[in-house]
Amino acid sequence: MQKLLLLGDEAIAQAGIDAGMSGIFAYPGTPSTEITEYVISSSDAREKGIVATWTANEKTAAEQALGMSYAGKRAMTCMKHVGLNVAADVFINASITGANGGLIFVVADDPSMHSSQNEQDSRVYGKFAMVPILEPSNQQEAYDMVHLGFELSEKLEVPVMLRITTRLAHSRAGVTRTKQKNQNECALPGNLKQFILLPALARKQYQKLLGNQPAFQKLSEESPYNVFLPAEDRSMGIIACGLAYNYLMEHFSEGKVPYPVVKISQYPLPRTHIETLYNECERILVLEEGYPVVEEMMKGFMYRGKEINGRLDGTLPRTGELTPGIVAKALGIPSNDIATVPGIVAKRPPSLCKGCPHIDSFLGLNEAMEKYGDGRIFSDIGCYTLGALPPYNAGNTCVDMGASVTMAKGAADAGLQPAVAVIGDSTFTHSGMTGLLDAVNDRSNITVVILDNATTGMTGGQPSAAFEKIEHICRGIGVEEEHIRIIKPLRKQHEENTRVFEEELAYNGVSVIIPRRECIQTLNKRMRQKFNDKNKTK
Amino acid sequence: MKNDIILAGVGGQGILSIAAIIGYAAVESDLFLKQAEVHGMSQRGGDVQSHLRLSSGEIWSDLIPEGKATMIISVEPMESLRYLPWLSPEGWLITNTEPFINIPNYPDVEEVLEEIRTLPRHVALDAGKIADEAGSKKAANVVILGAASPFIDIPVEKLEKAIRQLFGKKGEELVEINLRALHAGRAYARQ
Numbered sequence: 001m002q003k004l005l006l007l008g009d010e011a012i013a014q015a016g017i018d019a020g021m022s023g024i025f026a027y028p029g030t031p032s033t034e035i036t037e038y039v040i041s042s043s044d045a046r047e048k049g050i051v052a053t054w055t056a057n058e059k060t061a062a063e064q065a066l067g068m069s070y071a072g073k074r075a076m077t078c079m080k081h082v083g084l085n086v087a088a089d090v091f092i093n094a095s096i097t098g099a100n101g102g103l104i105f106v107v108a109d110d111p112s113m114h115s116s117q118n119e120q121d122s123r124v125y126g127k128f129a130m131v132p133i134l135e136p137s138n139q140q141e142a143y144d145m146v147h148l149g150f151e152l153s154e155k156l157e158v159p160v161m162l163r164i165t166t167r168l169a170h171s172r173a174g175v176t177r178t179k180q181k182n183q184n185e186c187a188l189p190g191n192l193k194q195f196i197l198l199p200a201l202a203r204k205q206y207q208k209l210l211g212n213q214p215a216f217q218k219l220s221e222e223s224p225y226n227v228f229l230p231a232e233d234r235s236m237g238i239i240a241c242g243l244a245y246n247y248l249m250e251h252f253s254e255g256k257v258p259y260p261v262v263k264i265s266q267y268p269l270p271r272t273h274i275e276t277l278y279n280e281c282e283r284i285l286v287l288e289e290g291y292p293v294v295e296e297m298m299k300g301f302m303y304r305g306k307e308i309n310g311r312l313d314g315t316l317p318r319t320g321e322l323t324p325g326i327v328a329k330a331l332g333i334p335s336n337d338i339a340t341v342p343g344i345v346a347k348r349p350p351s352l353c354k355g356c357p358h359i360d361s362f363l364g365l366n367e368a369m370e371k372y373g374d375g376r377i378f379s380d381i382g383c384y385t386l387g388a389l390p391p392y393n394a395g396n397t398c399v400d401m402g403a404s405v406t407m408a409k410g411a412a413d414a415g416l417q418p419a420v421a422v423i424g425d426s427t428f429t430h431s432g433m434t435g436l437l438d439a440v441n442d443r444s445n446i447t448v449v450i451l452d453n454a455t456t457g458m459t460g461g462q463p464s465a466a467f468e469k470i471e472h473i474c475r476g477i478g479v480e481e482e483h484i485r486i487i488k489p490l491r492k493q494h495e496e497n498t499r500v501f502e503e504e505l506a507y508n509g510v511s512v513i514i515p516r517r518e519c520i521q522t523l524n525k526r527m528r529q530k531f532n533d534k535n536k537t538k
Numbered sequence: 539m540k541n542d543i544i545l546a547g548v549g550g551q552g553i554l555s556i557a558a559i560i561g562y563a564a565v566e567s568d569l570f571l572k573q574a575e576v577h578g579m580s581q582r583g584g585d586v587q588s589h590l591r592l593s594s595g596e597i598w599s600d601l602i603p604e605g606k607a608t609m610i611i612s613v614e615p616m617e618s619l620r621y622l623p624w625l626s627p628e629g630w631l632i633t634n635t636e637p638f639i640n641i642p643n644y645p646d647v648e649e650v651l652e653e654i655r656t657l658p659r660h661v662a663l664d665a666g667k668i669a670d671e672a673g674s675k676k677a678a679n680v681v682i683l684g685a686a687s688p689f690i691d692i693p694v695e696k697l698e699k700a701i702r703q704l705f706g707k708k709g710e711e712l713v714e715i716n717l718r719a720l721h722a723g724r725a726y727a728r729q
Contacts, residue, residue, distance in 0.1 A: 005565055007575070030578030115578030171574040171589075171600035172561065243600075250599040324603035336605045339622040342653050344645045346616065348548065350584035351640065383582065458579060532708070 006175045008168035011139045012078075012106055013038035015146030016050075020181035022073035022101070023051035025061035027430065028459035029080030030115035031169035032108035036078055037462070048183070054456075056465045057401070057430040058083035062090040062105065069103040069159075070195055072187030074150050078106040081120050086401065086431065088125065094159045095129040096197060096205045100189040102150030103159040108169045111290050111321035115166075115458075117381070117398065119319065121290030126161040126267065130209055132216050133161045133267040134225070135242035139173040141225065141265060147178065152219065156212060165289045167321065168243055217268050225265035228273045233258040237281030239274065240264065241294055244287035247327040269294065278306065285330060286310035289322055351386060357453055357517035358384045360489035360497070362392040364515075365420070365449060367494075368501030369394075372418060378411065380404035380432070382424035383457045383519075395422060402431025408446045409439045418505045421448045426456040426464040433473060439510045440478040447504050448512045450474075453519035461522040474512045483511035490517065539569070539691045540595075542602040544621045545588040546612035548638045549581035553613055555704075556683045557588050562700035563692045564592050574600040583640050585617055592691070611686045613665070613679055614638045615650045631657050632686040632727070634665040634678065661685050661727045668722045673715035680716045684723025694724065 006014060013035045016024060026036040039045045039052040051068075055061040058079040068075035079087060084107050091105060107125070110116040126133035134149055136142040142164060149160040193201050220226055238257070240248045241264040249255050260280060262273045278284060278298075283306055286295040295310035309315035315330045316322070328335060352359050361384075369376065379385055379395030380403065388395030397407055404421035405428075412419040423432045428450050439446055450470055456462040466473070474484050485504060487497045497515070504511040543560070547553040557573055564571045574589040589602045604623050609630040612618030618633035625631060633654060637647050654662050663685055665678040672681070680701070687694055698717060705713045 003565070005561055005571065034577070114576070167574055167600050170577050171572055173572045173597075173600075174565065174570070246598040246600065250603065255596070255598075323601055324599045328603065336627075338604045339625065341622060342619050344616075344649055344653055345619050346641060346643050346645055348583075348585040348617075348641055350549065350579050350582040353550075353582060386579075386582065458582075460577075 003174040003176050005172055006139060007034055007170055007172050008136070008139050008142045008164055009034035009108070009170070010038045011143040011175045012146055012162065012164070013042070014175070014177065015143040016076050017042060017045050017048065018177055018180050019147045019150050020074055020183045021050060021076055021150070022183045023065065023068045024076045024078065025053055025055050025064040026078040027055055027058045027061055027083060028456050028462045029058075029083045029108075030459055031110055031166045032078045032080045032083070032106065033459045033462070034169070035106060037460075054462050054465070058087040059090055062087040062094070065103060066090060066094050066097070069099045069101040070189060072101045072189075073184045074102040076104045076106060076146075079108070080116065081107055081109040081122050082116060082118065082400065083107075084122055084125055091125065091159070092129050093197060095131045095209055096202055097195045098157040098205065098208070099153050099159050100157070100187070100194070101184050102153040104146065104149045104153060104162050105159055106162045106164070109163065109165045109290055111165055117400070119290065121293055122161065122163050123267065123293045124291060126163065127293070129161075130213060131158055131161055132156070132219070133163055135163045135265050135267070136168065137242050137245045137263070137265055139168070139171070139175050142168060143175050144178065145225070145265070147181075156215060158209070158212065163242070165243055165321065213268070217271065220266050220268050220270045221272050223266040223270070225263075226270040226273060227263045228276060229257065229261040229263065231258055231260045234260065234281045235283070237277040237284050238262070239277065239284060239286045239294060241288040243289050244322055244327070247322050247324045248287060248331075250324045251328055251331060251333055264294070269297065274298075283307040283309060285315065287316070287322065287327060287330070349389060351389070352383065353520050355520040356383070357489045357515065357519070358387060358451055359392075360491055360494065360517075361449065361451055361515040362387045362394045364489070364494060364497040364501050365422070366392060366394055367498045368505055369420070372505070376416060376419055378404040378408040378419065378421045380421070380423040380427050382427050384422060384424055384451050387422070400431075401427055402435055405432045405435035405439065405446070405448055408448070409435065409442070409444045412445045413442070417445045419446050420505070421446060423448065423450055424457070425450060425452040425454065425466040425470060428470065429464070429466040429473070433477065436474065436479070436510070436512075437477045443509055445508050446510055447507075448510070450512060450514045452514050452516040454516075455519045455522045457519045457521065461519060461525065470514055479510055479512050483507060483509065484514070485512070486514045486516055488517055489515040539593065540608070541592040541691055542607045543590040543592070543690070544602065544607045544610045544624050545590055546610060546617040546621050547586060547614050548617060548640065549576075549584050549586045551613050551638060552679055553586065553588055556611065556613075556679050557590055558704060559680070559683060559697060559700045560590060560592070560690065560692070562703060563696035566696050566699060567692055569594060569692075570597050572597045572600050585620060587621060609686060609689055611682060613682055615647070615654060615662070616645065619650070619653055629659065630689050631660040632682060632689070633660070633662050634682055635662050636664055636666050636678075663723070663726050665723065668726065669719050672718035672722050677716050677719035680719040681723035684720040685727040687720070687724050688727050694720075
């Protein structure tokens with residue numbers, strides 16, 4: 001088989017195509033976006049009839065994947081770590097229903113918060129749901145573990161979590177494709193009550209999940225991805241999870257670590273390997289990306305045993321992703337003199353693109369807000385979050401998808417009036433609509449600005465589920481017709497737009513303003529495509 | 539053989555096209571490769587970098603350890619300096635001299651270039667100008683790659699082949715422009 005140069009994300013996607021997956025469902029979110037994007041643009045996947053689609057949010061995505069599993073076919077759902085919060089309801093309950101066709105939840109964590117609002121560790125969720133977790137250490141393992149994940153899921157009749165982090169998601173390496181599998185035929189679950197979580201039935205299903213734990217444990221002990229590597233120097237034993245294994249190996253030539261190592265890529269933790277390591281070595285160093293999950297398990301609450309080093313005792317930083325340098329320090333490897341960044345180098349934070357429609361929306365909104373003062377703009381998750389930075393300073397909150405609408409409502413209910421929500425089109429259909437319904441039902445005094453750039457911009461311009469639907473949705477929810485205002489955010493219409501903002505801010509009730517102009521990035525992309533197509537037909 | 543390269547620039551400047559050419563040539567040369575990229579929020583006009591590692595043996599970490607990069611290739615002068623902590627004491631810095639100014643506090647350009655000139659091993663060139671002479675200012679990235687090429691352990695023919703492969707779809711004219719850009723940058727560095 002040929003070797004492909006793939007991002008970790010793309011390796012997972014290609015593996016899905018090769019492993020007989022019938023559908024992939026996702027809402028875009030860095031660093032997970034490229035998985036679904038790859039399948040959508042794959043002609044191979046199209047020929048195989050694989051369903052590949054962007055959904056309204058992570059919950060709807062995961063439920064569609066679960067439905068496909070119910071119908072006997074292999075399905076994957078992909079999300080960033082905070083996306084799993086949105087899909088948590090289905091994730092936890094899917095562990096109780098179990099799977100019929102193989103079902104994989106791919107969750108991409110973002111330690112160091114490169115593109116996120118927190119650095120939660122999805123392994124905690126996996127443990128919470130009591131399902132097997134796979135954590136590849138490189139692109140090839142990411143590929144192979146999709147095959148393994150579907151096998152485990154079908155064999156154990158349980159969803160499997162595949163957990164990656166930013167560096168693996170967005171790093172490219174050579175990947176060898178292996179076996180190709182056919183898709184499953186459509187087939188109902190053997191037990192037609194399996195997916196009915198009525199209390200009496202759910203209790204049985206829950207017992208089944210609990211009863212399966214020893215089997216998950218046994219598979220972890222026997223997994224070729226959990227390896228005990230013996231060595232002579234027993235002054236220290238090392239546990240290296242997922243990607244951390246590479247940062248360890250980086251410092252020893254020909255991969256010869258002088259200390260015994262347990263490499264972990266499958267959970268529940270392989271108890272035997274860890275016990276052997278603990279008994280053999282004087283102290284234990286735990287290397288893991290994300291939270292000190294394994295370290296905490298090792299220490300326990302009443303722990304009085306050998307020294308265990310990691311993120312909790314300061315051997316490694318408590319927060320942020322690991323790097324080769326951080327791991328070297330934990331291993332006691334002296335570092336060379338490292339140059340410093342010259343003082344002349346200025347910070348260059350991300351900013352709204354030149355020509356971005358949000359700029360004109362913020363200019364109008366800011367002018368209309370002048371007389372009310374600062375601290376009243378509830379923003380949301382997307383490119384427009386950057387409006388919170390200078391020079392616009394438009395945005396006082398950014399919490400979770402859709403929170404702009406509901407936080408503005410809560411603040412308005414507390415007396416902060418007017419309160420303004422700023423939310424993107426795609427974020428609105430993701431999680432903003434239900435909050436708007438609450439506001440309409442309570443006749444709260446809020447102004448909701450739905451920035452409609454006709455795309456999911458921050459993640460690279462995926463189609464928006466809200467496309468050409470926003471005003472209809474608002475009308476359907478019950479926003480009064482005369483308070484749904486559509487404007488075109490252009491510099492030359494600044495005064496006119498500012499007036500619309502002023503009018504709706506003055507209205508005591510729910511109003512919606514929809515500044516509508518295409519994202520400059522997708523527009524340029526479309527124009528380039530048109531130009532190329534034209535040249536081709538010449 | 540081991541080349542650890544930091545690619546630097548500003549989101550939207552297209553450092554990944556340089557990475558793609560080297561990556562293709564590396565695979566053609568049967569080398570191991572790992573390349574960590576930046577996607578997401580920083581791409582919106584923020585500083586971006588890519589760690590590109592080439593080796594004849596297995597590569598472990600996706601990230602280059604600090605102080606170990608054999609070169610920094612930057613399409614923007616101030617950005618080239620941001621990654622000095624990664625550069626090995628024997629490493630080379632290859633950078634464009636044309637600034638990309640999208641922040642109000644961008645330092646004095648002359649001072650930035652002065653800072654670059656204090657480095658013992660550097661190549662600083664006006665890639666846009668050279669690219670323009672080669673046929674298109676848009677080929678500035680490939681000029682920079684050309685200037686870095688004497689320090690990369692891949693035969694230049696493999697880089698040429700990669701350019702043919704990657705730009706071939708967009709027409710023969712573009713291929714020729716980029717090949718000229720590659721060699722103009724290479725010639726500059728060799729002077």
